[in-house]
Amino acid sequence: MENLIGFLVAAPLLGAALLLCGGRRLDGKGHYIGTLLAAASFVIGAVLFAEMLGRGEHDRALHSKVFSWIPVGGFRADVAFQLDQLSMTFVLLITGVGTLIHIYSIGYMEHDERRRRFFGYLNLFLAAMLLLVLADNYLLLYVGWEGVGLASYLLIGFWQHKPSAATAAKKAFIVNRVGDVGLSIAIMLMFTTFGTFTFAPVLTDADHASEGKLTAIGLMLLLAACGKSAQVPLQSWLGDAMEGPTPVSALIHAATMVTAGVYLITRSGPIFEGAPDAQAAVVTVGAVTLLFGAIVGCAKDDIKKALAGSTMSQIGYMILAAGLGPIGYVFAIMHLVTHGFFKAGLFLGAGSVMHAMNDEVDMRKYGGLRTYMPITFVTFGLGYLAIIGFPGLSGFWSKDKIIEAAFAKGGTEGWILGGAALLGAAITAYYMTRVMLLTFFGEKRWGTTPSPDEPSAEPAAESAGAHAEPHPHESPKSMTIPMIVLAVGSVFAGGLFSLNDAFLTWLEPVTGHSHGDSPLSAAAVTAGTMVVLAIGVALAWAQYGRRPVPRTAPRGSLLTRAARRDLLQDDFNHVALVKPGQYLTRGLVYLDHKLVDGVVNGTAASVGGLSGRLRRLQNGYARTYAVSMFGGTAVLIAATLLMRAV
Amino acid sequence: MNPVNYLYLAALLFTIGAAGVVIRRNAIVLFMCVELMLNACNLAFVTFSRLHGNLDGQIIAFFTMVVAAAEVVVGLAIIVTVFRSRHSASVDDASLMKL
Numbered sequence: 001m002e003n004l005i006g007f008l009v010a011a012p013l014l015g016a017a018l019l020l021c022g023g024r025r026l027d028g029k030g031h032y033i034g035t036l037l038a039a040a041s042f043v044i045g046a047v048l049f050a051e052m053l054g055r056g057e058h059d060r061a062l063h064s065k066v067f068s069w070i071p072v073g074g075f076r077a078d079v080a081f082q083l084d085q086l087s088m089t090f091v092l093l094i095t096g097v098g099t100l101i102h103i104y105s106i107g108y109m110e111h112d113e114r115r116r117r118f119f120g121y122l123n124l125f126l127a128a129m130l131l132l133v134l135a136d137n138y139l140l141l142y143v144g145w146e147g148v149g150l151a152s153y154l155l156i157g158f159w160q161h162k163p164s165a166a167t168a169a170k171k172a173f174i175v176n177r178v179g180d181v182g183l184s185i186a187i188m189l190m191f192t193t194f195g196t197f198t199f200a201p202v203l204t205d206a207d208h209a210s211e212g213k214l215t216a217i218g219l220m221l222l223l224a225a226c227g228k229s230a231q232v233p234l235q236s237w238l239g240d241a242m243e244g245p246t247p248v249s250a251l252i253h254a255a256t257m258v259t260a261g262v263y264l265i266t267r268s269g270p271i272f273e274g275a276p277d278a279q280a281a282v283v284t285v286g287a288v289t290l291l292f293g294a295i296v297g298c299a300k301d302d303i304k305k306a307l308a309g310s311t312m313s314q315i316g317y318m319i320l321a322a323g324l325g326p327i328g329y330v331f332a333i334m335h336l337v338t339h340g341f342f343k344a345g346l347f348l349g350a351g352s353v354m355h356a357m358n359d360e361v362d363m364r365k366y367g368g369l370r371t372y373m374p375i376t377f378v379t380f381g382l383g384y385l386a387i388i389g390f391p392g393l394s395g396f397w398s399k400d401k402i403i404e405a406a407f408a409k410g411g412t413e414g415w416i417l418g419g420a421a422l423l424g425a426a427i428t429a430y431y432m433t434r435v436m437l438l439t440f441f442g443e444k445r446w447g448t449t450p451s452p453d454e455p456s457a458e459p460a461a462e463s464a465g466a467h468a469e470p471h472p473h474e475s476p477k478s479m480t481i482p483m484i485v486l487a488v489g490s491v492f493a494g495g496l497f498s499l500n501d502a503f504l505t506w507l508e509p510v511t512g513h514s515h516g517d518s519p520l521s522a523a524a525v526t527a528g529t530m531v532v533l534a535i536g537v538a539l540a541w542a543q544y545g546r547r548p549v550p551r552t553a554p555r556g557s558l559l560t561r562a563a564r565r566d567l568l569q570d571d572f573n574h575v576a577l578v579k580p581g582q583y584l585t586r587g588l589v590y591l592d593h594k595l596v597d598g599v600v601n602g603t604a605a606s607v608g609g610l611s612g613r614l615r616r617l618q619n620g621y622a623r624t625y626a627v628s629m630f631g632g633t634a635v636l637i638a639a640t641l642l643m644r645a646v
Numbered sequence: 647m648n649p650v651n652y653l654y655l656a657a658l659l660f661t662i663g664a665a666g667v668v669i670r671r672n673a674i675v676l677f678m679c680v681e682l683m684l685n686a687c688n689l690a691f692v693t694f695s696r697l698h699g700n701l702d703g704q705i706i707a708f709f710t711m712v713v714a715a716a717e718v719v720v721g722l723a724i725i726v727t728v729f730r731s732r733h734s735a736s737v738d739d740a741s742l743m744k745l
Contacts, residue, residue: 620741621737621738622737623667623668623669623737626664626667626668627668630664630668
């Protein structure tokens with residue numbers, strides 16, 4: 001059985017190699033190869049899962065060493081896999097949702113002539129992510145981590161002919177690089193502290209290390225998680241990453257990439273438990289991000305960017321839960337899985353809507369689509385109910401637990417975190433209802449010629465206008481079937497996991513679990529969640545459901561305008577990082593020109609001038625040389641005599 | 647007479663020769679000045695021989711004369727050849743090698 005673990009990674013990797021090296025002769029069937037190999041990986045995962053269930057809960061972890069990667073003296077780095085319950089959960093999520101997204105992409109990318117390449121990148125993404133969650137040491141995890149970064153770069157910039165996509169890809173890559181530095185420093189610190197970076201010894205020895213070291217490692221791991229999971233302050237790449245094709249957004253947001261940070265923190269739990277300061281930093285980042293993302297999500301008119309804000313916010317919940325320690329780990333992962341279902345479903349639904357609307361992304365130009373696209377409407381609607389935490393659906397079970405756990409943190413801290421989580425739930429309800437109302441309800445705001453009150457429609461819309469009027473239609477089966485499967489998951493996954501605390505018992509042997517003392521009873525938290533949920537929905541309905549929606553966005557309050565600009569994240573980065581960087585380079589260029597070049601050029605000029613003068617001594621008359629010889633000899637003799645006299 | 651005076655004479659002759667080499671342009675005169683310097687050296691050698699009471703200096707003087715004679719043969723031949731081709735014995739005119 002252990003040998004099968006390698007094939008989990010190998011299958012999509014083989015797909016990537018085949019599709020990227022296979023050339024044009026695979027153009028016609030590349031997407032089937034890619035999808036089949038992703039599905040193969042899922043089947044292997046399912047077989048391993050069934051087999052794992054058959055064993056006792058404490059010897060479920062499988063290890064498989066493939067080869068010794070770098071054996072140098074006392075230093076050993078192995079390519080070795082570890083499949084325990086936590087990895088298993090991720091494997092099933094990644095391959096399952098990943099396969100559905102592959103199937104969806106067959107339809108979505110049908111008219112793209114580079115479809116084979118696209119599937120190659122998708123497979124590469126899956127392979128890298130699987131390597132990340134299956135590695136049994138931090139160094140191999142780092143390989144997967146970088147692979148994910150590379151694949152996301154390739155996919156976000158897939159439509160590289162658009163400058164905006166190329167820029168977004170670069171931005172994602174560079175911002176991620178900042179986080180990756182954190183991970184590499186953390187690994188180095190681990191090596192100096194523990195002498196190894198294999199999970200098992202590092203995590204069991206964590207309580208022997210000094211708290212200072214653990215805090216340093218924890219903060220560096222948090223930095224890494226911030227980069228990959230788009231948490232404040234490294235969140236700015238996520239919104240721009242929407243430039244990629246929609247299936248990519250679904251993949252990045254649901255199955256791969258952004259979940260990596262949550263995995264890293266959960267996996268490194270013992271390190272954080274030994275470093276309360278690092279834990280406090282984690283929960284702060286989580287709480288800030290969950291509000292930040294939610295506020296951004298409220299103001300965006302671009303359907304994908306609104307969903308991106310929502311992802312940021314939901315990942316914030318997970319990071320918050322993971323930072324709470326053993327109370328939260330299980331719920332972080334549970335929310336991650338349910339989020340994987342409904343967020344993938346929502347993105348695929350958004351893609352389906354865009355597919356029908358000639359790639360228009362502005363929700364103010366949608367409206368009334370429920371009658372035109374019934375399947376998309378129903379699946380998107382179920383995803384919507386799941387994400388806002390409608391009772392009984394997936395999001396309800398997982399998000400509620402996180403809010404409960406936040407309150408259970410205790411003290412003022414618990415109240416603040418719980419309050420933030422509760423507020424986040426209200427905002428989530430608000431912005432998701434807004435997305436839903438703008439897209440599927442109300443009167444249709446598309447088709448007719450643009451009204452004269454919007455003379456400055458953006459150029460993108462102008463060029464889209466060249467396609468003539470959109471004719472909304474339901475998407476092909478290859479796109480709707482994955483959406484239906486994901487919608488089913490969005491509805492039932494949470495309930496299924498919570499049945500007899502199934503998910504808790506499943507993960508507890510790996511992550512551990514403790515019940516905190518909540519100042520509020522579970523029922524009170526649920527009731528509170530329901531109340532804020534209703535408030536959020538009602539507010540959104542009052543604003544977007546009752547009144548007609550203008551096709552151009554009103555100017556809005558200061559907060560709205562800031563939120564439309566992603567709460568000034570780019571402006572902040574520009575002022576705080578880009579500008580000083582530019583000044584620094586300019587200063588250095590100035591120094592280089594004036595100082596370094598000055599010294600070099602000055603030396604050259606003085607040597608040149610001196611030799612120009614000395615050259616005159618070489619006048620070609622032999623007697624001049626004779627004079628210098630005589631003179632030289634005379635000086636030598638005089639010196640000799642003088643020395644002798646002294 | 648103190649033999650050291652001969653040394654002064656030799657130095658004087660050498661200086662005159664050297665000054666001639668440096669100042670004059672006519673190749674023949676230059677040549678004569680070189681001879682003057684060689685003979686000044688000879689005089690110094692012979693004087694040293696006398697001062698030290700051995701014959702080493704005198705032997706070297708003979709060598710010098712032989713070398714000088716050989717040099718005169720070659721040198722004069724060159725000067726005559728140059729004069730034939732350029733109708734001038736001035737050393738400044740023979741500047742083909744000068745850049």
